[in-house]
Amino acid sequence: MLIRRPTDLTYSDVSPKSVYTQRREFLRAMGLAGVAAFAGASAWRIGMPFDEVHATSKLDVATKSPFSTTEKETPYNDVTHYNNFYEFGTDKTAPAKNAQKFRTSPWSVSVEGEVKKPRKFSMDEILKIAPLEERIYRHRCVEAWSIVVPWIGFPFIELAKLVEPTPIAQFVAFESFFDPGQMPQAKYSGLEYPYVEGLRLDEAMNPLTLIGVGMYGETLPNQDGAPVRMVVPWKYGYKSIKSIVKIRFVAKQPPTTWNRMAPREYGFYSNVNPNVDHPRWSQAKERRLGEIFKRPTLMFNGYGDQVASLYNGMDLKKSY
Numbered sequence: 001m002l003i004r005r006p007t008d009l010t011y012s013d014v015s016p017k018s019v020y021t022q023r024r025e026f027l028r029a030m031g032l033a034g035v036a037a038f039a040g041a042s043a044w045r046i047g048m049p050f051d052e053v054h055a056t057s058k059l060d061v062a063t064k065s066p067f068s069t070t071e072k073e074t075p076y077n078d079v080t081h082y083n084n085f086y087e088f089g090t091d092k093t094a095p096a097k098n099a100q101k102f103r104t105s106p107w108s109v110s111v112e113g114e115v116k117k118p119r120k121f122s123m124d125e126i127l128k129i130a131p132l133e134e135r136i137y138r139h140r141c142v143e144a145w146s147i148v149v150p151w152i153g154f155p156f157i158e159l160a161k162l163v164e165p166t167p168i169a170q171f172v173a174f175e176s177f178f179d180p181g182q183m184p185q186a187k188y189s190g191l192e193y194p195y196v197e198g199l200r201l202d203e204a205m206n207p208l209t210l211i212g213v214g215m216y217g218e219t220l221p222n223q224d225g226a227p228v229r230m231v232v233p234w235k236y237g238y239k240s241i242k243s244i245v246k247i248r249f250v251a252k253q254p255p256t257t258w259n260r261m262a263p264r265e266y267g268f269y270s271n272v273n274p275n276v277d278h279p280r281w282s283q284a285k286e287r288r289l290g291e292i293f294k295r296p297t298l299m300f301n302g303y304g305d306q307v308a309s310l311y312n313g314m315d316l317k318k319s320y
């Protein structure tokens with residue numbers, strides 16, 4: 001693996017300038033320049049109807065991560081209009097429509113369990129845990145679509161250091177926000193809520209595991225898990241739990257939503273593995289959103305150099 005030293009580029013050095021130029025031009029063309037501040041940073045995105053204007057705002061990042069892929073980023077419009085967020089409906093286009101009014105402020109995340117210093121973090125405190133990095137990661141969903149996303153976040157291990165896990169902690173359990181009032185579509189989805197996920201402690205502490213707070217230079221759109229989600233690039237997308245309200249360090253392997261729902265189809269580990277088929281379809285290939293031809297899926301989604309050693313001695317056909 002090639003490790004480059006993180007540079008201390010400022011946000012304006014790393015953000016694609018054309019994006020901001022385009023935005024200004026679009027707003028001018030629409031005669032909306034005055035509305036820009038009110039509408040949030042995403043109103044410019046070409047092709048987005050105005051009932052879908054997200055309340056995202058610009059997010060400054062301190063560094064561009066050496067862990068980034070150099071592959072072409074998937075267009076923002078694809079990443080924000082083809083989602084899984086079952087609380088807002090099961091159709092891939094449902095979250096973009098149904099999550100618009102989701103209230104993500106005020107927000108706090110309770111970090112508890114087997115830790116010396118349990119505490120509740122406000123969203124402002126979360127944003128100050130560590131310098132925000134931009135990390136361009138491949139993502140691969142079990143349904144065989146993949147995306148390349150410039151996430152903004154910081155390594156999960158930085159949060160762990162603040163709360164100091166005790167030696168009893170072996171796993172980390174995550175829980176999403178749930179409010180049937182704001183998420184009326186959830187009851188038709190067939191899942192149990194709140195959505196829960198889990199990682200083994202060493203997986204959570206791996207430098208690739210991020211707490212995500214933004215993407216494409218902005219805060220997260222609601223449908224992508226605002227205001228704070230996990231990003232675990234060598235695992236299938238469903239491990240990357242959205243809109244987190246609770247993180248618990250625990251002794252035993254915690255339950256996970258998809259494993260509860262269909263244990264034969266979704267295991268606890270859920271590493272991207274082209275050699276282990278999902279019972280109803282092959283995992284050998286994937287289609288990147290916005291592309292026509294499928295491409296082969298890589299073991300550990302191409303992150304084997306950094307994570308394969310976590311699974312030494314394990315039978316990945318059994319621990320799927």
Ligand SMILES: Nc1nc2c(c(=O)[nH]1)N[C@H]1C(S)=C(S)[C@@H](COP(=O)(O)O)O[C@H]1N2
Pocket residue numbers: 082083084085086087141142176195223224225236237238239240241242243
């Ligand atoms: N709370 C919550 N988190 C969730 C889900 C969900 O339904 N609810 N879906 C998961 C699944 S199946 C996938 S593939 C990814 C999709 O993330 P994306 O929409 O940002 O691509 O979110 C994961 N996190």
Ligand SMILES: [Mo]
Pocket residue numbers: 084141142143236237238
């Ligand atoms: Mo998924």
